[in-house]
Amino acid sequence: MSGKARFLTFEGGEGAGKSTQxxxxANWLETQGVEVLLTREPGGSPGAELIRDLLLKGAVDRWLPISEALxxxxxxxxxxxxxxxxxxxAGKWVLCDRFYDSSVAYQGAGRGVGIEEVQHIQEIAFGDMRPDLTLILDLPVEIGLKRALAREGAKSDMEDRFERMERSFHETLRQAFLSIAEREPERCVVLDADQAIERLQENLRTIIMDKALLS
Ligand SMILES: Nc1ncnc2c1ncn2[C@@H]1O[C@H](COP(=O)(O)OP(=O)(O)OP(=O)(O)O)[C@@H](O)[C@H]1O
Ligand SMILES: [Mg+2]
Structure with a gap:
């Protein structure tokens, strides 16, 4: 099958299940005959992966909010x-683990740079590049942080700088993602991420089918 190439992004707070879903x-789409590129942010190209390290590791106060946004x-x-x-x-579907909206939520709202300011910075950097569909995984902050913490326990290479920010920061993020979905209901779908992995995956597949993205 060779339908139209699509650009899908996954958004939400720490430990919501984005990388899992x-x-x-991606595996399911491949069984449907779709060629998929799975990528992530920060990162996804050699240079951007270097910037990822700068952003996700080290002291919580390592950067000014504006420096993060830039x-x-x-x-x-x-x-x-x-x-x-x-x-x-090349006709592939691109599935991206975090994108534009994470900057709006984390730096714009959470870190206080301002939503419009972050939008403006991005416009200067790359113009307009919006996904066909954005899946926002919504979860109570406590549950997400617990999941993330349990996972980090198994990792030596800590990319947890944002996870270590205070609780109120994470509450702000959650509201910011929900506000983005309210502003752009055509592009965004909010999913309850407080359910079993397989159930959530079924819901995602249903959304793809309902929106006829495979045709
Ligand atoms: N629906 C779920 N129920 C219970 N545990 C889950 C669920 N989804 C994911 N997990 C587990 O929670 C942890 C975090 O999941 P995952 O890494 O997919 O989240 P994430 O949204 O990518 O997090 P981050 O924002 O930190 O990258 C993992 O250990 C994963 O196995
Ligand atoms: Mg992840």
């Missing part, structure tokens, strides 16, 4: 040009 969805925009511009656009042009 995106992998399962680094993310720089990384995203590189990722779009060198990874995302070539894949879409």
């Amino acid at each position: 995106i992998r399962l969805l 680094m993310l925009a720089a990384a995203r511009a590189d990722h779009i040009e060198r990874t995302i656009k070539p894949a879409l042009e």
Whole structure:
């Protein structure tokens, strides 16, 4: 099958299940005959992966919020040009683990740079590049942080700088993602992430079918 190339993003707070669900969805899409590129942010191109390390590791107060916003925009511009656009042009579906909305939520709302400011920075960096569909995994903050913490226990390479930020920061993120979905209901679908992995995956597949994205 060779339908239209699609650009899907997964968003939500820490430990919501984005990476778990995106992998399962990529596997399923491949069984449907779709060629998939699975990528992530921050990162997704060699240069952007270097910026990822700067952003996700080290002391919580390592960067000013504005510096984070600018680094993310720089990384995203590189990722779009060198990874995302070539894949879409080759007819692949691009599934991206976090994208534009994470900057709006984390740096715009959570870190206080301002929503419009973050949008403006991104416009300067790469113009307009919106996904066909954004899946927002919504979960009470406590549950997400617990999941993330349990997972980090098994990892030596800690990418937990944002996880370590205070509780109120994570509450702000959750509301920010929900506000994005309210502002752009055509692009965004909010899913209850407080359910079993397989159930959530079924819901995702149903959304893809209902929106006729495979045709
Ligand atoms: N629906 C679920 N129920 C219970 N545990 C889950 C569920 N989904 C994922 N997990 C587990 O929670 C942890 C975090 O999941 P995952 O890494 O997919 O989240 P994430 O949204 O990608 O997190 P991050 O924002 O930190 O990248 C993993 O250990 C995963 O196995
Ligand atoms: Mg993840």
